[in-house]
Amino acid sequence: MKNAVVCFLLFGASNTLVHSLDSFRAAVYEHNVTFPADRTKILPREEALQVMKNNLAVYAQQAKLASDMGARIIVFPEYGLYGLGWTRQTIAPYLEYVPDPITQKWNPCDEPALYNSTEVQHTLSCIAKHSSIYLVANMGARIPCMKSSSKCPVDHQYQYSANVVYGPNGDFLARYFKYNLYIKETHFDKPQKVDLTTFETPFGRFGTFSSLDIFYYDPAISLIEKMNITNIAFPTAWSDDLPLLSAIELHSAFAVTMASTFLAANLHLPATSYHGSGLYWPWDTSVCASYYYNDSLSSSGYLVVDTLKGCAPSPDRITRMSRGSTSKVKYDRPNNRDTFEATINGDRYTAISLTTSYGASNVCQHDLCCNLEYEGEFAPGELFALGAFDGFHTKGEKYYLQACVFIKCANISKESCGVSTKESLSSISKMSFFGNFSSKYVLPEILTNQNGVPGLEPQMWSYGGALIIDVGLNGGPISISLLSIDYLRNIEGLEHRTLNIRTPYDAYGLTVPTS
Ligand SMILES: *[C@@H]1O[C@H](CO)[C@@H](O)[C@H](O)[C@H]1NC(C)=O
Numbered sequence: 001m002k003n004a005v006v007c008f009l010l011f012g013a014s015n016t017l018v019h020s021l022d023s024f025r026a027a028v029y030e031h032n033v034t035f036p037a038d039r040t041k042i043l044p045r046e047e048a049l050q051v052m053k054n055n056l057a058v059y060a061q062q063a064k065l066a067s068d069m070g071a072r073i074i075v076f077p078e079y080g081l082y083g084l085g086w087t088r089q090t091i092a093p094y095l096e097y098v099p100d101p102i103t104q105k106w107n108p109c110d111e112p113a114l115y116n117s118t119e120v121q122h123t124l125s126c127i128a129k130h131s132s133i134y135l136v137a138n139m140g141a142r143i144p145c146m147k148s149s150s151k152c153p154v155d156h157q158y159q160y161s162a163n164v165v166y167g168p169n170g171d172f173l174a175r176y177f178k179y180n181l182y183i184k185e186t187h188f189d190k191p192q193k194v195d196l197t198t199f200e201t202p203f204g205r206f207g208t209f210s211s212l213d214i215f216y217y218d219p220a221i222s223l224i225e226k227m228n229i230t231n232i233a234f235p236t237a238w239s240d241d242l243p244l245l246s247a248i249e250l251h252s253a254f255a256v257t258m259a260s261t262f263l264a265a266n267l268h269l270p271a272t273s274y275h276g277s278g279l280y281w282p283w284d285t286s287v288c289a290s291y292y293y294n295d296s297l298s299s300s301g302y303l304v305v306d307t308l309k310g311c312a313p314s315p316d317r318i319t320r321m322s323r324g325s326t327s328k329v330k331y332d333r334p335n336n337r338d339t340f341e342a343t344i345n346g347d348r349y350t351a352i353s354l355t356t357s358y359g360a361s362n363v364c365q366h367d368l369c370c371n372l373e374y375e376g377e378f379a380p381g382e383l384f385a386l387g388a389f390d391g392f393h394t395k396g397e398k399y400y401l402q403a404c405v406f407i408k409c410a411n412i413s414k415e416s417c418g419v420s421t422k423e424s425l426s427s428i429s430k431m432s433f434f435g436n437f438s439s440k441y442v443l444p445e446i447l448t449n450q451n452g453v454p455g456l457e458p459q460m461w462s463y464g465g466a467l468i469i470d471v472g473l474n475g476g477p478i479s480i481s482l483l484s485i486d487y488l489r490n491i492e493g494l495e496h497r498t499l500n501i502r503t504p505y506d507a508y509g510l511t512v513p514t515s
């Protein structure tokens with residue numbers, strides 16, 4: 001074992017993203033959706049409509065509030081009008097015919113009679129108009145099809161999960177049919193081709209998609225890479241899955257990696273882990289965020305409103321920086337090189353436990369090696385682990401994942417590394433963390449315990465090939481991770497791999513892991 005000498009770089013040394021961000025004020029509403037009394041019955045349209053009207057009444061209040069607070073766009077969650085847990089038959093009365101706004105101009109608030117049974121669309125359009133705000137919501141759509149068409153379902157209609165967008169005068173601007181359905185969403189059909197749905201506003205061009213789409217190239221990455229979209233409206237029904245897949249972690253990471261604003265509105269059902277909404281936008285090599293994350297069973301829906309412009313480093317960071325930072329620190333490699341298997345979000349990681357408050361360590365699985373150097377203070381009785389994963393993530397949905405993770409174990413035993421925990425009394429003052437990922441898409445995530453509640457650390461770190469923490473974190477680390485989704489390899493049957501152009505080793509002058 002040799003001692004590794006590490007140079008921590010200052011924030012300024014990392015590469016800087018180009019900002020073409022127009023500053024604007026935006027809102028997302030985390031909604032405690034009202035369900036029908038009995039979801040197992042097929043309701044008459046009138047009763048289904050009443051359920052949706054109850055939820056729409058909340059949307060109307062919140063849109064007004066958001067507009068009064070200066071927001072120019074508001075996003076509402078997926079499943080926000082009728083809740084979760086459907087069959088193809090029980091959801092049918094909630095669906096409406098949603099025309100194509102490109103071929104048919106329509107202002108539902110002004111022209112309610114143009115299509116039959118489109119009350120939800122009239123109401124959404126009128127909410128946008130009355131509050132003079134861009135509005136993005138999710139609803140159920142039905143598109144009739146010909147019996148003769150071989151793909152047409154037996155009930156002669158396609159049933160889609162639709163994001164609908166209205167302008168501040170009530171105009172119907174855009175329609176998106178969800179492409180990547182969750183395994184249990186058998187009540188909806190997958191569209192035969194993917195919609196790359198965009199809409200223009202005076203404060204920028206937006207794209208919209210929802211939930212699981214975030215893990216796949218189409219439409220999420222296509223919108224960004226092929227359509228030059230830098231703003232995303234994201235209605236979601238996201239069940240929090242710690243340690244790595246909580247809503248606020250993954251959604252904020254997407255914003256920084258894709259250099260795009262990300263407006264994520266979730267359901268508020270903390271009893272079943274659906275919660276975590278926010279506005280996230282990239283800044284320098286880190287992220288700015290304004291979010292709501294409250295899993296208390298007595299907490300309610302919440303409106304997040306903020307202006308998306310540069311975020312100043314927290315005052316805490318400035319005082320800490322003024323103490324000056326150590327540029328050279330000496331580390332001992334931990335003696336224990338025994339790896340073990342840790343299951344994290346259903347994936348089997350190769351892991352090594354970290355027991356000392358500072359150190360340098362690495363761990364590899366298949367083609368991926370993760371290299372960690374850190375300095376901090378581990379609270380008595382708290383265990384951490386470094387893990388590497390290279391393979392298909394298969395819990396819930398399938399996507400190709402490479403991940404390097406630094407996680408707080410739930411208790412002092414190795415078996416608990418990967419078990420969800422929200423507690424951490426330890427601290428991290430410095431870290432350099434990278435992996436030799438095969439894909440260029442690397443999502444940096446940090447979740448810490450902030451006075452008992454998990455939260456993000458906006459602007460307290462940077463990512464430019466390696467994740468660098470130089471001035472400490474505010475909260476106790478729960479997980480610090482780099483998730484790399486190989487979107488190109490996710491395409492079925494295609495084992496295409498893109499290699500990272502720049503190796504993090506070269507960029508940071510760090511020791512290449514010997515494994
Ligand atoms: C959420 O809404 C339901 C009614 O649908 C209500 O019973 C419950 O109290 C609400 N929860 C909170 C925390 O507001």
Ligand SMILES: *[C@@H]1O[C@H](CO)[C@@H](O)[C@H](O)[C@H]1NC(C)=O
Nearest residue numbers: 097112113114115116117118
């Ligand atoms: C609307 O419903 C009425 C009565 O059911 C029907 O006569 C009419 O054709 C429908 N119009 C459209 C556009 O579907």
Ligand SMILES: *[C@@H]1O[C@H](CO)[C@@H](O)[C@H](O)[C@H]1NC(C)=O
Nearest residue numbers: 205223224225226227228229
């Ligand atoms: C995206 O930007 C590139 C480079 O500026 C340009 O060549 C391309 O036409 C743009 N594509 C769209 C769809 O706007």
Ligand SMILES: *[C@@H]1O[C@H](CO)[C@@H](O)[C@H](O)[C@H]1NC(C)=O
Nearest residue numbers: 293294295296298299300453
């Ligand atoms: C969460 O909600 C509870 C109940 O309303 C409230 O007491 C608490 O302050 C909230 N916490 C946060 C972090 O918003």
Ligand SMILES: *[C@@H]1O[C@H](CO)[C@@H](O)[C@H](O)[C@H]1NC(C)=O
Nearest residue numbers: 367368369436437438513515
């Ligand atoms: C990552 O590094 C390990 C160890 O040096 C090596 O075996 C592996 O091939 C590398 N992976 C890639 C994608 O370069």
Ligand SMILES: *[C@@H]1O[C@H](CO)[C@@H](O)[C@H](O)[C@H]1NC(C)=O
Nearest residue numbers: 410411412413415416417419
């Ligand atoms: C630690 O957590 C694991 C996994 O949740 C559990 O099986 C074990 O009993 C716990 N051990 C202690 C000492 O609390």
